[in-house]
Each structure stands twice: as C-alpha cells, then as structure tokens.
Amino acid sequence: MERTICVWYPTWALRRPLPRRPGSSKGEFEQNEPAQAVGRDNRVVACNDAAATFGVTVGMLRRSAEAICPTVTTITQDLSDEMARFEPVVQVIETLIPRVEVDEPGTVYIPISGAVGYYGGEAALCERIEKELSPIGGDLRIGLAAGPFAAYQAVRQTTQSKPIHIVADDAAFLANLDVGSLGSDDLAATFRWLGITTLGAVAELPRDAVISRFGRVGLEAHRRARGLDRNTAPRDIPEDPTVTSHFDPPIEDFDQASFAARNLAQRLIGNLSSYGVAPHRVIVTAIAADGATRSRTWRSADPFSERSLSERVRWQLRAWIDGVSAGIRGGLVTLRLEPGDLSGSGRQMSLEENPEEFEETQRAFMEVQAIAGRDNMLVANPQGGRDPGEQMSWSRWGEKPTAPERDPEAPWPGQIPSPTPALIPPEPVPFEVTWVDGTPDQVRLRTRWVPVLSWAGPWRRVGRWWAVDGSLEGVADRYQIVTSAGAYLCEVREGRTYLLGVYD
Numbered sequence: 001m002e003r004t005i006c007v008w009y010p011t012w013a014l015r016r017p018l019p020r021r022p023g024s025s026k027g028e029f030e031q032n033e034p035a036q037a038v039g040r041d042n043r044v045v046a047c048n049d050a051a052a053t054f055g056v057t058v059g060m061l062r063r064s065a066e067a068i069c070p071t072v073t074t075i076t077q078d079l080s081d082e083m084a085r086f087e088p089v090v091q092v093i094e095t096l097i098p099r100v101e102v103d104e105p106g107t108v109y110i111p112i113s114g115a116v117g118y119y120g121g122e123a124a125l126c127e128r129i130e131k132e133l134s135p136i137g138g139d140l141r142i143g144l145a146a147g148p149f150a151a152y153q154a155v156r157q158t159t160q161s162k163p164i165h166i167v168a169d170d171a172a173f174l175a176n177l178d179v180g181s182l183g184s185d186d187l188a189a190t191f192r193w194l195g196i197t198t199l200g201a202v203a204e205l206p207r208d209a210v211i212s213r214f215g216r217v218g219l220e221a222h223r224r225a226r227g228l229d230r231n232t233a234p235r236d237i238p239e240d241p242t243v244t245s246h247f248d249p250p251i252e253d254f255d256q257a258s259f260a261a262r263n264l265a266q267r268l269i270g271n272l273s274s275y276g277v278a279p280h281r282v283i284v285t286a287i288a289a290d291g292a293t294r295s296r297t298w299r300s301a302d303p304f305s306e307r308s309l310s311e312r313v314r315w316q317l318r319a320w321i322d323g324v325s326a327g328i329r330g331g332l333v334t335l336r337l338e339p340g341d342l343s344g345s346g347r348q349m350s351l352e353e354n355p356e357e358f359e360e361t362q363r364a365f366m367e368v369q370a371i372a373g374r375d376n377m378l379v380a381n382p383q384g385g386r387d388p389g390e391q392m393s394w395s396r397w398g399e400k401p402t403a404p405e406r407d408p409e410a411p412w413p414g415q416i417p418s419p420t421p422a423l424i425p426p427e428p429v430p431f432e433v434t435w436v437d438g439t440p441d442q443v444r445l446r447t448r449w450v451p452v453l454s455w456a457g458p459w460r461r462v463g464r465w466w467a468v469d470g471s472l473e474g475v476a477d478r479y480q481i482v483t484s485a486g487a488y489l490c491e492v493r494e495g496r497t498y499l500l501g502v503y504d
Helices: 062-068 079-096 122-136 148-155 170-175 185-193 199-203 207-225 254-273 306-321 355-372
Strands: 003-008 035-038 044-047 073-076 101-104 107-111 141-146 164-166 243-251 278-288 293-299 332-343 378-382 392-396 433-436 439-445 448-461 476-483 486-493 496-503
Touching (some): 003 122, 035 062, 062 073, 079 306, 107 148, 122 141, 141 170, 243 254, 293 306, 439 476
Parallel strands (some): 141 164
Antiparallel strands (some): 003 141, 035 044, 243 332, 278 293, 278 332, 433 439, 439 448, 476 486
C-alpha cells in the first residue's frame, strides 16, 4: 500500500468565536476556559485542554461532560462552516503535494509516494508540512503510516509536545492497539468478551471464522488489524462514470449552486447504483466564468450516498464561493463529479424498500424546496422539554439535523403524558370551557357547544418557585379534554382557559 500522511486538527471544531460570556467586554471565552463542541448525536467531538483536565473526552455524551464540568462552554458542530474555514489549510497542503483527500473538516489524507524523494525523506516532508501550516495556528498533528487507517491511528498517538508520529513497522504498531480503535463499540465489546483485546489478536484469528461470526464488519476489522486497507472491487461499469453540469448564465448564488450540487450527486449515485456500486472517493471540480478551475477530493470510509455526497459538495462549494479565497469569480459555469474507489458494499436495499419510489420522493422534495426556499421546507426532530412546543427542533430538509438543545433522554418532571399533540399553535389561543365543580363540562367550538366525553389532569405547571418573594410566576393547570369533535390540550391560568394543542 502507498504510504499515507494524516494531517489532523483535533480541536478544529472549536476554532471559531465562542458564545459571549456574561459581563465580558471581549465577547469571547479565553482559551484557558473549558470549551467543547458536540455533534448531532449529542456526543463530544472536540474539547480544549481546560475541559480535558476535568475529564471531558471525545465521544462522551454531552450531559456526562457537563455533569463533570458544569462550567464548560458547549457549541454545536457546524461542518459547513468548518469546511469554509478549513479550505485555506487544504490549499497550503496542495502547494506541497497536489493529491489531498479530505475526510472531514480538520482531517486530510495525503498519499506521498511521489513526494518523499522530492522533499528528501518522510521526516523532512512531515516537517515541511508542519512549517507551512504553522502560520495558520492551531493544534496541528501529523501521522504517517501505510494506508489511511494506520495513519489515522498514528496521528492519534501524537501530543502537543510531539506532534509528528512516523510509523516504520506498521504490523508491530497496529498489533499493540486496543480493539476500540476499530471504531465500532459493539464489535470491540464482543471482542473483549471473547478475551481479544488488541488488533494483533484480531489479526491472528482465522479469516473464515471472523467472516462467519461477524460478517462484512468483521472482515473489514480483520483486514485493518492485519494492516490492509480497503480494496476496490472491480465491476463491469462505464469507463468514465463522471457526471458534469454546465450553467448558462453562470451561477453566483450559493443556494442555486447547492441545488445544482444535489441534482448532480443524485445523477452520479443513481447511475452507479444500477451497477451495484458506490464511490468511496469523489473529485469535485468547479470551473468559474473566468476560466479558473478548482478541484478537491473527498473520501469516506463508507460508500457515499446521495445525501452524504450532496452535503460534501455543498460544503465545498460554500468554501469556494463564500470562503476567504474567492475561487468562483464571475459565477460557476461547470460542476463535475468524478467518482473513484468504487465498492459494492453498503448498497443492499431492505426487503420492502422501493428505490424508484424513494428517488421520486426525493426529486419531489427537491422541487418543492427550490420553489418554496430552503428555510420553508423543514424537518422536525425530537428533543427534550416539558411543553409540547419545546419537544421538537427544526432543520432544513436535506441538511444534517441540528443538535437538540435539550436532552430527549433526560427526565422532565412535569412533562405532559404522551401522546404529543399533532397541532400546536405558535401562541396559546383563548379557549371557552364551562366547568362544573372543577370538572370540564362543555367546550365551545366556534358557534356550538359540545359535551366533554372524558378528560385527564390537572397537571400543575409552576414557574419561579425559587423566587425570594415566594411568588409562583406562571402557575397553571393543564388538562387533556376529549369531545365528539376531537381531543385538545388546554391550560387554565388566572381563571382563563387557553388551547395549547390539538390531538390527531
């Protein structure tokens, strides 16, 4: 395998202004104050040294990190913004070695077979990369080994005092790593239960036995443990599966470019899926109206899907269009996607899944979004909260859901029992209910009164119970009321009744 360098910024997600500190004139937190970034699964993806001293680690749940470090500042990871800020790093590396594969913002892989001799050896090349990237600042780490997996494991062994790690004997290096480095918690737990704790022990297992017990996941783990990276499965596919779109007039708006990127990604994956393959690597090329050509290679451990590929193309276009280096002068006239490292893994459809209907649905959603606008087609995602209106967060369709503001797994005392209302008005609506001895008797629906068939409650909502003056601001009682015309969630406060939601 070709020797590979992994350039990694472990705290890249934190390289942006943090939320304003109360009472601070600087508007940003100092570097010596604990800070962490969390991804959409509410797990920590980056933390600074101040947070690490409290025991915060990457992969930890957000609520666990905030429990051991209550003063930590938490920001939500924004991969699109991170890529726009990471583009200058990639450009600097490309001045040294033109072949750069971006794994995610903050991590790139560089095959170095042609560059080693030119720069005078592997150590000299790593030092040159470190020197060229030093003006950008940040916690830079460099690892070198055979293949992306070994290179990434090498860079994870680095420290701030020793930011470069070159692995000479890849087999010996991988053999001593814990099985947790395979990236699958479930697989690592199973190996440990079997008494297998290192990659060396995994590599000694019979290949057929691993495949029989663990399937494709086990085979991939066995290959990595032996120091073998992913292989391409040859298929009878078109010699040039590249897809290209031309635009006249040129596209200058990022939203239009995003829509074009989504359509092009759909074409590429759709064409390849008919042959049962998907790419692990895609070269994105953009040609500007002034003739300038920009190109970037993206890679993924799993085969690209339409959604994951369109996301990365949009991130790249944003980096070129809205980034610090204006690389699309005069507008975008050509966009091209060139796939590579084609694989048949991960393309199996479920038994009842209809791919044609799925594609038609996706196309319909794209057309609606193009007409209504990106901000007018939203997807609801559950999150924690006591009130029904708090239990959903919203994100644009086609983009990664935003991380929930409140933990959906946490207990919420005072939460209204399920089910959740299907319709929730933006503001509580006055609701006429007649009460007999504290029991709801009738509900007015427009011009007629309907009897209450059944009801549940009340659930007491209390606010500001901690106030010094003993006041209970926001005290209210909530009821679920069922009539022949429908079911409703209402709230009684200060002698008046308000509608909070309508059940389906």
